[in-house]
Structures are given as C-alpha cells and as structure tokens.
Amino acid sequence: MAAASPAFDVPATTSFDPASATIAIVTYNRSALLSKLLDSIIAMDPKPGHVVIVDNASGDDTTEVVESYRERLGTELVYRRLEENTGGSGGFSAGMQVAYELGSEWIWLMDDDVEVISDGLARMGAWAPRFKSIQGRRYDYDGSEFYWQYRLSIPLGIPIPFAPAGFDGAGYREMNSGCFEGMFIHRSIVAEIGLPDPRFFIYWDDSVYGWLASLRTTAVIVNEFVLTRTREIRQWDMGIRHLNASSDAYRYYIMRNRGIMRHYFAEHGAYRPVRFALGTALTFVKEIIRLLIVERKVRGTSNLFRGMRDGLAIARDRSWAVMPPLEG
Structure with a gap:
C-alpha cells in the first residue's frame, strides 16, 4: 500500500471531538465485507461516538454478524434493519436520519466494501474546524490511489473527467459534488439541505447531495487517505482515470x-x-x-x-x- 498522506497545518478555531461523530454504514447481503469494515473500526484510534448500520433487508446472516460486534466494537452500535431494499440512496438517507436524531455533529457515510484507516477519523477531524463538507481519499483494492471525479459541470450535469488529481501545499481542492463512500458532513449542512433523496435508489444521489452542500458551504476534498476499498471491481484502466x-x-x-x-x-x-x-x-x-x-x-x-x-x-x-x- 502507498505511504500515508502527509499531515497538513490546518488553521483551527475549535477542537474536534471524535465522540461527536457518527459513522453511518449501508449494507446489503455482504456480511463478509461488513465484518472487515467493523474489524477496522475496532482498530480505530480515536473512535466515533456511534456506529449506525443500516441493513437494506439483507437475506444473509448480516443481523447475526452485526450483533456479534455489539460488545467488542468499542463504541455505541445502532442497528436498523429496513423492511425492504431501498438501494444505496434509501440506505444513506435512513442512516443520515438516524445519525442526525442521535445528535451527531459530524456524520461519516460509507458503504460496506471499505475499511477505515486506523487514524482516519483524526485525519478528517483535523479539517473539521475549517470546513463542513469534507471528502477524504481512498486506496483502491490493489493499494493504488483511487481517483474520484470531484467536480461536476452543472450545466451538463456530469462529472468533469479532467479535474486535477494532484494537490498543492494547501492540501485540499474545492469540490461541488459528493460521494457517499466517505462523505464527512456537519449536521448544520444536513439541517439546511435535508436528507439525501431516497427516490434515486442508486446513482447521482451523492453527486446531487454534494452539490447542494456546496451551495451552502465551501466543500472540499482533502489530501488525506482514510479509506481502503475491499472489493475488486473490473475496470478499464486509463492511467489515473478508470x-x-x-x-x-x-x-x-x-x-x-x-x-x-x-x-x-x-x-x-x-x-x-x-x-x-x-x-x-x-x-x-x-x-x-x-x-x-x-x-x-x-x-x-x-x-x-x-x-x-x-x-x-x-x-x-x-x-x-x-x-x-x-x-x-
């Protein structure tokens, strides 16, 4: 795996309390992958105040797996099993609602096919005093750096494929999109723009939500690797793009x-x-x-x-x- 990203000197006005954050996970019939993610949360330091798991009516042993982690996760676990599969969109909408109702100041969204890097929350929290909609970076399944298209052409309604991949000394780039695989967002922004729209079911939901957030605050992607993908996806490699x-x-x-x-x-x-x-x-x-x-x-x-x-x-x-x- 590539070396961890450097720590940047981020001007702070208030300190970040890890206990004020909630990790909200959406899962569906992938208990083996979910176990890897929960194992990585056990190894986290610091840990969030809550972990919310939204189960999209899985037909496997997800419920039993979740319950097996309740006593050893090291933080409060909230499990919500939906009556039907509402897709990623419905799952993230439900997860954000639960996290919001718990009083969470920060909500960190992720799928079940990632692992959290042990100091990932601290890395995201370092930027929390400055920004309210933050996207961290991810390693791909093979340990390479995953590139995510963080800029949308709003008139066209599509990602801009040639948005710069590199970072300067500031350690961040402004974005006008979002990705629910790692979105770190403050409750004040959620209060203003509402919950993610479950009617998308899958696709474009996080792009639109990230755009809405960027209308209310300066949204950024930061040069901090905080997640690793655990599922291999067939792809066409075009260099840094895929x-x-x-x-x-x-x-x-x-x-x-x-x-x-x-x-x-x-x-x-x-x-x-x-x-x-x-x-x-x-x-x-x-x-x-x-x-x-x-x-x-x-x-x-x-x-x-x-x-x-x-x-x-x-x-x-x-x-x-x-x-x-x-x-x-």
Missing part, C-alpha cells in the same frame, strides 16, 4: 435519475435545457463505451432506453418536490 464495470440496474438508474437531477437543478436555478440534454447524451455514450470496452458485450442497452423514458416522465411530473430542509 472506468468501472456496471450492471443493468446501474444502466437503468443512471439515465432514469437524470429526471430527478433536473428537478433539483431547476429548484436552484441551475437547469439549462440544451446543455443538460447534451449531458444526458454524453452519459448515454459513456455507458455504451462501458458496455463494449469494460464488460465486452452489447446486451444491456435496453436498460438505458428504459431509464431515459422513465427519467423523462419524472422530469415532466410537476408534482415532484425536492427533499425539504430538516430545520428552518
């Missing part, structure tokens, strides 16, 4: 959810019809490339077309309302 394999469900929702994204952009005066349509076309082309080059098949395009059809119906639905703020 294109992961996908699934029929992702192909459907990546197109369908652009209808939801359009409502959020319109609500905040950022919707530009022609350029957003171009972004939708570029998204479609990207998914075709993913099918042909990464997955080496042609079947699956029907899911893209179904997603476009249903997304257009959502976009035209005038009764659709964005998620409300939690306070104020």
